[in-house]
Amino acid sequence: MTAVQLQAEILSVQRVGEYLQFTVVAPEIADGFQPGHFVAVAVGGAQSSMILRRAFALSGATPSDRFAGTVQFVVAAHGPGTQWLVGRTAGELLDIVGPLGNPFPTPSGATRAVLVGGGYGSAPLLPLAQVLLDNGSEVEFVLGAATAARLFGELAAKRMVGRVTVTTDDGSAGEKGLVTDVLPEAIERSSAEIVYACGPMAMLQAVGDIAGKHAIRAQVAVEESMACGIGVCMTCVLPVRAADGTSRFVRSCVDGPVFDALNVRWRDVGRLPGDLLGADAMGGH
Amino acid sequence: MATMSTRLATVTLPNPVLTASGCAAAGRELHQFFDVSQLGAVVTKSIMPRARSGRATPRMAETPSGMLNSIGLQGPGIESFIANDLAWLAEQGARAVVSIAGTHTDDYVLLARKLAGHPAVAMLEVNISCPNVESRGQVFACDAIASSRVIGAVRRAADPAQPVFAKLSPDVTDIVHIARACADAGADGFSLINTLLGIVIDTDTLAPALGGVSGGLSGPAIRPVAVRCVWQVHQAFPHLPILGMGGIRTGLDALQFILAGASAVSVGTAVFGDPSAPVRVLAELEAALDERGLASVRDAVGLAQRNQRARVSA
Numbered sequence: 001m002t003a004v005q006l007q008a009e010i011l012s013v014q015r016v017g018e019y020l021q022f023t024v025v026a027p028e029i030a031d032g033f034q035p036g037h038f039v040a041v042a043v044g045g046a047q048s049s050m051i052l053r054r055a056f057a058l059s060g061a062t063p064s065d066r067f068a069g070t071v072q073f074v075v076a077a078h079g080p081g082t083q084w085l086v087g088r089t090a091g092e093l094l095d096i097v098g099p100l101g102n103p104f105p106t107p108s109g110a111t112r113a114v115l116v117g118g119g120y121g122s123a124p125l126l127p128l129a130q131v132l133l134d135n136g137s138e139v140e141f142v143l144g145a146a147t148a149a150r151l152f153g154e155l156a157a158k159r160m161v162g163r164v165t166v167t168t169d170d171g172s173a174g175e176k177g178l179v180t181d182v183l184p185e186a187i188e189r190s191s192a193e194i195v196y197a198c199g200p201m202a203m204l205q206a207v208g209d210i211a212g213k214h215a216i217r218a219q220v221a222v223e224e225s226m227a228c229g230i231g232v233c234m235t236c237v238l239p240v241r242a243a244d245g246t247s248r249f250v251r252s253c254v255d256g257p258v259f260d261a262l263n264v265r266w267r268d269v270g271r272l273p274g275d276l277l278g279a280d281a282m283g284g285h
Numbered sequence: 286m287a288t289m290s291t292r293l294a295t296v297t298l299p300n301p302v303l304t305a306s307g308c309a310a311a312g313r314e315l316h317q318f319f320d321v322s323q324l325g326a327v328v329t330k331s332i333m334p335r336a337r338s339g340r341a342t343p344r345m346a347e348t349p350s351g352m353l354n355s356i357g358l359q360g361p362g363i364e365s366f367i368a369n370d371l372a373w374l375a376e377q378g379a380r381a382v383v384s385i386a387g388t389h390t391d392d393y394v395l396l397a398r399k400l401a402g403h404p405a406v407a408m409l410e411v412n413i414s415c416p417n418v419e420s421r422g423q424v425f426a427c428d429a430i431a432s433s434r435v436i437g438a439v440r441r442a443a444d445p446a447q448p449v450f451a452k453l454s455p456d457v458t459d460i461v462h463i464a465r466a467c468a469d470a471g472a473d474g475f476s477l478i479n480t481l482l483g484i485v486i487d488t489d490t491l492a493p494a495l496g497g498v499s500g501g502l503s504g505p506a507i508r509p510v511a512v513r514c515v516w517q518v519h520q521a522f523p524h525l526p527i528l529g530m531g532g533i534r535t536g537l538d539a540l541q542f543i544l545a546g547a548s549a550v551s552v553g554t555a556v557f558g559d560p561s562a563p564v565r566v567l568a569e570l571e572a573a574l575d576e577r578g579l580a581s582v583r584d585a586v587g588l589a590q591r592n593q594r595a596r597v598s599a
């Protein structure tokens with residue numbers, strides 16, 4: 001998949017709980033979209049002192065037909081860049097690069113899947129659910145967040161699939177607790193063959209562990225700090241085990257952001273494990 | 286239209302805009318945004334003899350008009366680099382400036398030998414902003430003797446047809462002093478500048494933001510420092526070519542470096558915000574030369590220094 005850089009007009013900005021959902025005109029990105037792809041958005045305008053792009057998972061795309069194709073993403077206001085972004089309105093232009101990253105792998109035939117979203121992490125899971133349903137799969141959702149206002153996609157999920165379990169840390173919506181409290185039951189009840197997840201790193205690790213205990217795979221989309229998003233800077237690396245048993249620092253922007261949870265060395269994130277390829281050459285610095 | 290070709294020692298490049306080491310990998314990822322053979326050359330990520338993991342994350346912190354990085358020279362090692370990256374650049378018809386790095390003088394010598402005679406290698410850029418294991422980890426580029434030893438050894442080991450450029454650190458008291466040591470050791474030119482060391486503290490975790498504690502500052506924030514270094518080194522060694530870099534984001538930024546004395550420029554951090562920045566900077570530079578009635582890049586190199594002398598003597 002090749003990425004393009006374009007000036008995308010904002011078609012609409014909708015408030016969803018604590019988030020804003022942007023729909024922007026980006027035909028070249030929409031036409032190549034697959035669930036799991038993300039975009040990198042420039043922030044602060046042409047003279048911005050914020051020199052790096054911000055990454056957002058695509059929550060949907062409408063390919064071009066009579067109208068130019070559009071893509072959607074969800075923004076949580078966080079630091080200065082996302083604060084700037086949530087101040088944008090329809091009609092303004094955004095400088096966007098995409099589609100980036102590897103999409104979620106999906107089986108060619110029908111499967112039974114549980115999709116686990118933490119906070120805005122449910123965004124890329126909505127279009128994924130559609131792809132799975134289209135190939136005849138059975139899908140159920142587990143959506144969690146700190147509070148009810150930080151849930152995303154609950155209504156859309158309910159419109160698509162029969163079973164949506166919601167958890168919040170404070171009990172303001174659904175069951176009080178974490179997604180991982182209800183996940184084992186969801187896997188067992190649906191005889192799931194695969195789990196897909198997107199959300200905070202600690203959640204992804206726990207989801208991976210639970211899937212492992214049920215002897216099924218978990219495909220998870222990670223969120224690592226990124227400077228370039230296109231594979232040239234090496235800031236976004238994670239320690240990942242390859243099929244041959246060798247572990248390396250791999251770029252989450254171009255080799256991810258979707259990984260098989262089994263291959264990510266979660267406990268070594270933020271560390272330099274001694275058995276990593278090339279760790280022995282780090283003596284100097 | 287201004288003549289854009291430029292010379293770096295014995296090498297003639299079709300234009301003076303290059304990528305910066307570590308900011309373009311080996312060009313492959315940028316090729317989806319523009320044809321990398323259109324650039325003066327692709328400067329590749331510093332390569333070392335063996336595979337290196339790089340440092341633990343977090344490796345990056347954004348700062349006002351800049352960023353800190355502590356990648357720690359992650360790379361596949363020279364054999365894989367030649368077999369994959371250099372071969373790919375050759376296939377594209379792109380010119381490569383290969384950046385080499387080491388922790389011992391012997392590392393640099395080995396790398397220069399391995400790259401000798403390779404048709405895609407236009408020249409070598411010697412990244413001496415690395416800790417010297419033989420000198421208790423002091424950075425080569427901060428020590429005139431260590432710098433001269435490495436540059437001399439590389440110049441003797443390298444293919445005579447490949448110019449050897451010393452890439453200097455701005456984190457020194459007198460950059461001209463280090464440049465002189467490199468020039469005396471046989472450097473064919475200079476790459477100016479590498480990043481400046483900095484630290485960011487995360488006020489939420491109350492600890493350093495980077496896994497490696499300190500990192501290299503790059504981006505527009507360092508541009509005036511870089512232009513000053515180019516000015517000083519060009520003034521001291523007007524006959525040695527300079528590849529200038531540090532915060533170049535537009536054609537006018539590039540023009541500042543050329544007017545100060547650079548014969549070519551590298552666009553680094555700007556690529557992260559704008560993947561087509563190198564070709565955009567090239568087009569803007571060409572337009573800026575035309576608007577100013579400058580017939581060629583060559584005419585513009587060091588022009589601000591000549592204008593300054595004329596102003597003082599007038």
Ligand SMILES: Cc1cc2nc3c(=O)[nH]c(=O)nc-3n(C[C@H](O)[C@H](O)[C@H](O)COP(=O)(O)OP(=O)(O)OC[C@H]3O[C@@H](n4cnc5c(N)ncnc54)[C@H](O)[C@@H]3O)c2cc1C
Nearest residue numbers: 052054055056057074075076078079080081082224225226
């Ligand atoms: C693949 C991917 C998908 C993402 N999807 C979404 C999404 O759908 N919705 C959403 O709201 N957010 C998403 N994020 C997180 C979003 O990119 C960050 O919240 C945002 O970059 C923070 O920018 P800031 O200006 O608010 O913060 P600042 O702290 O000012 O950012 C400074 C720098 O750090 C980087 N950074 C800071 N926090 C993060 C983070 N959590 N992840 C990655 N980079 C970070 C920024 O890119 C920037 O370069 C995603 C991140 C990645 C990597």
Ligand SMILES: Cc1cc2nc3c(=O)[nH]c(=O)nc-3n(C[C@H](O)[C@H](O)[C@H](O)COP(=O)(O)O)c2cc1C
Nearest residue numbers: 305306307331354412478479503504531532553554
């Ligand atoms: C992420 C990153 C990685 C870098 N890696 C290298 C490297 O491997 N070797 C090197 O000589 N310089 C490296 N540099 C320094 C750049 O080549 C350049 O000298 C510096 O960033 C200033 O230019 P800029 O402001 O245009 O980026 C790196 C810079 C960045 C931001």
Ligand code: FES
Nearest residue numbers: 229231233234253
């Ligand atoms: S963010 Fe630059 S390599 Fe992944």
